[in-house]
Amino acid sequence: MVSSMTGYGRGESNDESRSFLIEIKSVNHRYNDIIIRMPKKLSAFEERIRKLIKDSVKRGRVEVYITLDEAKDDDIIIKPNLNIMQQYYNSLVEIKDNLQLKDDIKLSHLIGFQDIFNIENKEAQEDVIWESLSIALNQAISSLVAMRKAEGEKLAEDIRLRRKKIREKVKEIELRIPIIIKEYRDKLFERIRELTEDTVEIDEDRIALEVSIYADKSNITEEIVRLYSHIDQLDIILNESGAIGRKLDFLIQEMNREINTIGSKSSDINISRIVIEIKSELEKIREQVQNIE
Incomplete structure (x- = not known):
């Protein structure tokens, strides 16, 4: 399931001697950066708190706020x-x-x-304090993770829709290839007729050679095959569990590279238009990916 890096969670717990209020919020970050703000007397639990959070949150900047209220008579x-x-x-x-x-x-x-x-x-036993603290912490983490997953699914849904559009656009380019070759051949014939005023017999073999050279120089079959592969891989990654943001980011870079190559190889105005549309969709996907864990 896809998870966003943005979320908020809250947890509370009470016992006879103390009560905890814990709030956690997370935002985008390249790594797993955890910042904990809590009373100094709870410093002994910092590593335990970090471990619990890291078990559930693999990526993002996480800020933890812990408030402790103690019964004064028991102090x-x-x-x-x-x-x-x-x-x-x-x-x-x-x-x-x-x-x-x-x-x-x-x-x-x-x-x-x-x-x-x-x-x-009075020195309270650590395990007694941790029992109460961990209840509030687990509540906050569960709430945070649920929000991140809910937002992550919305991001994934949007990416899948744009992935579908990109596949349709790539198919348009693929169908356009044989038409481009025929158009080039027809234009070549027409240009020669204009220059010779239709007084010279056109060498069919020479025309075929020129068309072959043009077709070879503008061949984008490999790029299209790789783009289809990347599009399929995009769907596979979206169905994986765990932190997938970096995988998606790399894949979008590869898709951009292929579509840029197609744009540079082809001089066809229709393909150029489709390339721009695909790049626009990829940029929107890239923006979404920046928020995925």
């Missing part, structure tokens, strides 16, 4: 610093004994001191 862990608290308590006991105080030492006396609690950032 930290608070632990008592028992060593510090013990030292504070010992100090209070010492003060009480030395001053012969009767009041008991209570917890409320301790919590007023600094540094009795340690506040730590």
Whole structure:
């Protein structure tokens, strides 16, 4: 199935601690160029993200935008610093004994001191984060690929229509070849009659030789055969899976080369007109091919 290089995809996922929003867009590019914009804390997953995208997208400039929202209450862990608290308590006991105080030492006396609690950032396990992240990423990739395929099929349909027109035009050229030879022979006879005022007997063998030389110089049979082959190959490639853009681009270059040769070899005004029409269709196909993966 033909895929375009242009598309957009979006995916979302949520768990108890975080939510992801991922947007992916792709445009034309000669190679597979992936640009990822995401929070720094997700940097460890960059290679995994690239691999998932490359498994589905073989060509094009792909921009990935990842937004992460985390539940604030789950970001930290608070632990008592028992060593510090013990030292504070010992100090209070010492003060009480030395001053012969009767009041008991209570917890409320301790919590007023600094540094009795340690506040730590909670480190979530990578596999837990990746599980949630990959859900949103796979959704976005699937959506992107579906859009690229839908647009790719429209491009392929347009190319097939133009391919059909080109084949019909090549057939017109093929049918025109014997007519051109006959017209050249008739014009040669007519020119000789005009120059000799019809007073000299025309040498049929000499005319046949001149016509043969002309036919050989303007022979475009090989080019027509190759063009038919390229036209058939175009349809075969369009039915292939995977990245076919570069194959199509090369094939269109070859078709242009053959039609240019036909145009340079033939001096017939009708063939020249058909050549221009074919080149116009090839240029339109080439523009479409630039957007195919």
